[in-house]
Amino acid sequence: METRRKASIGRPRGFDAGEALEQAMRVFWEQGYEGASLTDLTDAMGITRTSMYAAFGNKEELFRKALERYTEGPASYGARAMREPTARQVAVAFLNGSVRATTRPGCPTGCLGVQGSLAAGAQGSHARDALAAWREEHTSLLGDRFRRAVDEGDLPAGTDPELLARYLMTVANGIAVQAAGGATREDLQRVADMALRGWPPA
Structure with missing residues (x-):
């Protein structure tokens, strides 16, 4: 039971974080920071708000990560x-x-x-x-x-x-x-x- 629980805790996310961030970057790029709603972002990323917050933090933190990806891409x-x-x-x-x-x-x-x-x-x-x-x-x-x-x-x-x-x-x-x-x-x-x-x- 203990082994099974550890495996569950360590299980990888059920989505591609890099691809999700790529889609968020495109939404911010097209709509701007304020124009991009959380619904727009999560729909484009293909994840729930809970998953977004867990993986990327709040909208402001997501924007900063998207800007980093934009700079590198x-x-x-x-x-x-x-x-x-x-x-x-x-x-x-x-x-x-x-x-x-x-x-x-x-x-x-x-x-x-x-x-x-x-x-x-x-x-x-x-x-x-x-x-x-x-x-x-x-x-x-x-x-x-x-x-x-x-x-x-x-x-x-x-x-x-x-x-x-x-x-x-x-x-x-x-x-x-x-x-x-x-x-x-x-x-x-x-x-x-x-x-x-x-x-x-x-």
């Missing part, structure tokens, strides 16, 4: 871009990645990190703050990469790396908003190309 172009050998190649990879990620067939348009809580009220303040910190973190990473480029002579000595990073992030955020509004991948790629025409010469 659809938004992973940002981390890959940082590894490009020159600052200009970083910028090209970053903006091109933004265009592709926000217009990917079979996925919601736009960017979870931008639209996820734009219209959030008081109840969504935690999500809004988490996304503001998420965007600021990525801007800082770009700034660090461009500062290194200045030190290495890849960017002119007078370049402001923080301003350049914020410029790039602002363009990427604008691309996401335009994508959510129905702009095509081709149109947004032209925007990305235009934004890079004035890139500082080495």
